[in-house]
Amino acid sequence: MDVKVSRRSFLKGTALTGALTGLFTFTPGAREKLMGDGAADALEYRRVDKPTYETVGEVGRFDNRNNAHSRGYWDESQSYYLFGSQGMTALHDTVKNIAAGTPEPGFDHRDLSLFMSSALLFKVGSFATSHIWEPELPPGLTEPYQTTPEEAAQTVKMAAKHFGASVVGTCKLNRNWLFSHRYHNENWKTDAKDLFTKVFGLEKGLLGPVMTPEERKTLQLPHVDDELPQEMNNVIVCGIEMDYEAYRRTLSCIEVAETYRAYSFDKFLIMHLALFINYMGYRAWPFGSYGPGLAIPMAVDAGLGEMGRNGLLINPELGPRLRICGVITDMPMQADKPIDMGVTKFCETCAICADNCPSESIPKDNNRTAEAVYNTTNYGVKKWPIDASKCKAYWDDNNISACGNCVHYCPYNKPNTAMHRMAAHMAPVLGSALVKMDETLGYSEPKDVASWWAQNPNKFHPRSTRK
Amino acid sequence: MDVKVSRRSFLKGTALTGALTGLFTFTPGAREKLMGDGAADALEYRRVDKPTYETVGEVGRFDNRNNAHSRGYWDESQSYYLFGSQGMTALHDTVKNIAAGTPEPGFDHRDLSLFMSSALLFKVGSFATSHIWEPELPPGLTEPYQTTPEEAAQTVKMAAKHFGASVVGTCKLNRNWLFSHRYHNENWKTDAKDLFTKVFGLEKGLLGPVMTPEERKTLQLPHVDDELPQEMNNVIVCGIEMDYEAYRRTLSCIEVAETYRAYSFDKFLIMHLALFINYMGYRAWPFGSYGPGLAIPMAVDAGLGEMGRNGLLINPELGPRLRICGVITDMPMQADKPIDMGVTKFCETCAICADNCPSESIPKDNNRTAEAVYNTTNYGVKKWPIDASKCKAYWDDNNISACGNCVHYCPYNKPNTAMHRMAAHMAPVLGSALVKMDETLGYSEPKDVASWWAQNPNKFHPRSTRK
16 A cells, blocks of 8 residues: 655755745744735635636536446446455455554554544435425425525525535536436445444335345436426535645545545535525525536536646635535525636646646646546546546555545645635746745645644644634 | 613723723734733643532432423423423514514524524434444454553544544543433434434334323333443543624524534534444444433533533633533543633622523522522532523523523633633633623624624634634
């Protein structure tokens, strides 16, 4: 499980780097004056009428059966097919090493336990994302809540923040982003059955029989167009922050634990938010890690950021260090406008995610394309094509169930402070100079897992959002 | 539902108040220097060998059937018996007013919806707190995780923070705090059944028949001593922060919504933490809003604070603005020492919670007693006796399902900043001067609900913990 990744040797530094370093490490008082909350917040990103991605020709409706995860359930050509003999070596090795008393750092019994327990509501709650929740007015009320579109958007955003969203936006639903067919939720039954039994004391078998591999191959769910009525055309998109310190521990169970904690927490958020919308008198389809469509373009439409070279949403406050979830509804509301952060321009000067991708699934060149380069890719939107199967195979072989390198190394991944928000604004102009500065200042240096566990719990406030 | 509460008229001010006000509203730079994180954190509360509460004679084992909530299910003498005709007038009025198009401020359709939806995981998850979760080692492992008691405590605390605890401590279980008999969990079936159906698509009837009032009267669960093995003698106690801004909106649905959101989130935390402990190879009894014992004295034992005049835990960082939950386990671990914050001394000089208690359930005098003054009170620990039935009747008649005045008005209830942590340290010395200063600075002034909804969601970060 040793990881040797090539990293550009930028440590020589340049005059520019030196000057900027000086600026950024100024005395605290001066820095605050110059780059305090007020200064950074005064800089608003440009709102644009149309999202910044370019479409080329027809945009495909993605069949979620082709998602790299889904392929593990039916595509025999994948090394991780059915968690098969060739796949999941990291998990097998981890358990073997722990049992032998020779665990590797970051993969010992408590590290593994933290990851496994973090997935609880992710598994149990995935069922909640597989159907529309019908309106349920508080007893005695008959009329849905009526207000202006502006106040409706404000209301659902405040409700989302109340339930724990780190960032939130709204958009009109672009049905191009809907899957043609969903797939994954049907496959969680094995794990979820045990968890239902454990957590709620419900008898086994409750969720019906688990599908055989043969049935999975031929599974056909209804077309999402038939599942989702046209009137449900508003989306509330939320981002869930993942902890900066946990993501400094790539590759290890700690980073994976934080990934799955975020997936569990997004279930908490969307279930409560959907119920709120129901009590307001409207339909709600909560979507988390799996849903009826592609989450990233919806997040871009809702003004939460732009797509980076690494194929992830880059958010102004959290960079790529967040998970996306939300609710699709027929509650009328105003849509936010997308933003222009200049992410593509910056990513063209920076390939630090690609340089640090241990499976080489991210292109290092700038040949963006709208074609379906891999059998896991959708067509129609110009982007850096990611080899998702290769990426997933790498996780399974090396890091149990996720690899956070392209999140961790991204220069947009920083603690959410005024200074860093300011730097994000300057990124497209600074380009490669920012990348050099980043390396010089040691931001991308991973930390060891022992030091994560050794933090003072009274002073440790993960995901404390803005500062 | 109008609330007129008498408040001491302290606005004349004194020379001391003036001087302290000056000190606290110093220029930002100087204030930071004087009272920055470092300064406040250098002041550690005194750790003591024995908790600061005084016991008198034998300490009672509380039968949770006598809890004011439980009494609503079987005690016909309570006005809120079975949500009966005399009780719950606030909810009835709220719905009637909304339906008539004349909602009261803080009690309109969206306010009510926010409260109702916030209770989702509280209801569904309450079942998870009604039994011991058995160890479940990761597949392939046979031995529970072994380490030093110190590292075990550190490990569970970091796991608790990872899952979202605001504050955390450990203690040995004092079986005096266990109930003789639990009661409440058995009574959630009606609501939870519908929610299970809605959320997880499970068929109705799953949870078995709901008890009749007659059955509730005679319900006898096993003695908790029989349910909880002696070896399970370690407790991890966690506090869940509630949002300061929401609690400025007493009395209203917003404050109640935040209360129930915290109850829902504590289920998220304790379920994940219990599963973590299970994967480590140990038994876990997660407890949230209901559990096998009294949460406040366990929190005091774990060094999370002391009990105030209002009958609530007063925590050094959050004051009374938190909910308590945790896990009881047989995993060996070091216990924290209790702290001495001088809360009793301060509360003797301050009765702002009692002055602002609309139901007059909190004593204004200093006659603390260890006797069971009310039929909802335990005996054996000296404290200000709270009339919990009167308190609960007031909620039901005036604020739907909670009243946060004794949290909101408490001088320990402040945003968690270095300056306020410093002030909490000084509270027992300052005494009534602090109370006067508090009122002069307008901290206890409630705010209106419209201004809660109107906050900028991009800048609103509730429960952002320490600053």
